[in-house]
Amino acid sequence: MxxxxxxxxxxxxxxxxxxxxxxxxxxxxxxxxxxxxxxxxxxxxxxxxxxAPAIHVKHSFEKEQATRNDNNVTVNLCPIVPPNLIGAFFVNMEPESFEEIQKRHPYIKPGGRFQPLDCKSRHRVAIIVPFRDRESHLKILLKNLLPMLERQQLDYGIYVVEMAMPTTFNRAVLMNIGYKEALKDYDFQCFIFHDVDHIPENDLNLYNCQRSPSHLAVSVDKNNYKLPYPGAFGGVVALTKEHVIKVNGWSNMYFGWGCEDDDLYQRIHQNGLKVSRGPAEIGRYKMVKHLRDKTNQKNKDRANLLKGMKTRMRSDGLNSLKYDVLKREYRPLFAYIFVRIPVEGDTKSHH
Structure with a gap:
């Protein structure tokens, strides 16, 4: 013993x-x-x-937390180093019902909102998950991710963003929409753009933002835990609110698979920023195995779009984003945003 x-x-x-x-x-x-x-x-x-700055109450969850703070229940800042981290952990790749996951996380509020119970978090984080018909993947992600986020003592919300079909999938547009819709709920300062099929393996891979945009999914099992190429910036990335504004968000032009994350990587460098990466042994992820679906075939024009990134980035991004919110639901473990993206020739109203 x-x-x-x-x-x-x-x-x-x-x-x-x-x-x-x-x-x-x-x-x-x-x-x-x-x-x-x-x-x-x-x-x-x-x-x-x-x-201390005044607390601006937007939702009942913030009001509840503000009251607790006023009663001196939760006023101390959480430690800089979260005390309950365990490093590498077992990743369970079997899906489980949302109800079973919820039972293990009773302190998560509707919309997937969580704040530490015994201290005030140092990080306000929105996790943006672009989604298309992969409920089993989402269950596996939440099953493994939620305990890690709680151990990291984050003030976080999870936003699952799906686009109405039939149309070709556009991952980057959903990232932009998730960013804008999350800010309508809360003053998030850090945004984790997270593919639904990337499952973290180590809670030392901190889901917060640094002075530079961060590539968190440094080593993925599909790539033999090696960076596929020096400019890779896919899977899971972290940007501050200021970073996103400076680069004008993601491009809205990439319908289909490929190059939208390379476009973002180049935007970052064109704006005088650098990408940071942690150690490969910490930024490890398992990827849920799947076939590419019919709505996300390779974008044949992706190479040409990437070549034109520099001349287009000031007018293609957050400032050209157009969409309609068809459904907004604060589900027990995440906020679900269902959107319609206008296609060429569409005259219907949009944001």
């Missing part, structure tokens, strides 16, 4: 050290930013006290 306990303590210490190493750039940024803000306050208002 003593030996088992010592091994358990060693494992926890190792996990904590790895997390600290991963968080060092973020810690430097937080410290420097805090010093700059305090210096500015002291210079301009030497007698002014620093007070």
């Amino acid at each position: 003593g030996q088992c306990r010592r091994l358990h303590n060693i494992r926890k210490s190792t996990v904590s050290i790895l997390v600290l190493i991963l968080l060092l750039p973020y810690l430097r940024h937080v410290i420097n930013e805090g010093r700059a803000k305090l210096a500015g306050i002291a210079k301009d208002h030497p007698r002014q006290l620093v007070t």
Whole structure:
């Protein structure tokens, strides 16, 4: 028993050290930013006290959390290093009903909203999942992802975005729509754009945002846990609200499979940003096996679209996004957004 306990303590210490190493750039940024803000306050208002920002209530969930904060139940910030991380974990690739998953996560609110119960999260994160007729994949993702997000002590919401058929699937448009619709609910500051078939294997792969856009799905089993090419930026990526605005979101032009993530990667570099990646042994994912469906065949024009990215990116993206929300449901484990994307010649109203 003593030996088992010592091994358990060693494992926890190792996990904590790895997390600290991963968080060092973020810690430097937080410290420097805090010093700059305090210096500015002291210079301009030497007698002014620093007070907490007002809480703007949009939904009942935020109101409930605000009340708890006012009653001094949850006022302390969560630790910089989440204390319950376990590192690599067993990934269960068997689907389970939404009802069974919900039973294990009673503190998740409708719309897939969660906040830590015993501290105030440091990260407001929206997870955007483009979706098309893959309910079993979504069940596998949620089954494995939800416990990880809770251990990471995130203030998060999950948005599953699906487009009305028949039309050719457009993953990037759904990313843009998810971003805009999530901001209607809450002041999210970090956006994880997450393919439904990518299942994380390690909770040290933190679902928060850094100073640079982050590629989280660094090593996927389908690719023998190797980056397929240096500019790969697919599967799961993290951008701040500021990053998304700066690059004008994703291109809306990629109907069918291929190159929309390469387009985003180039937008990032064209705007003076760099992509960051964590260690391959931490950014590991299993991919749910499936065949490419008929609505997502290879885009034959994808190479030409990518070549024209530089001249098009200022007018193709968030500022040219058009869609109609046909259905918006706050389901127990996620918010479901069902949209219609106008096609060429369509005269119906849209956003």
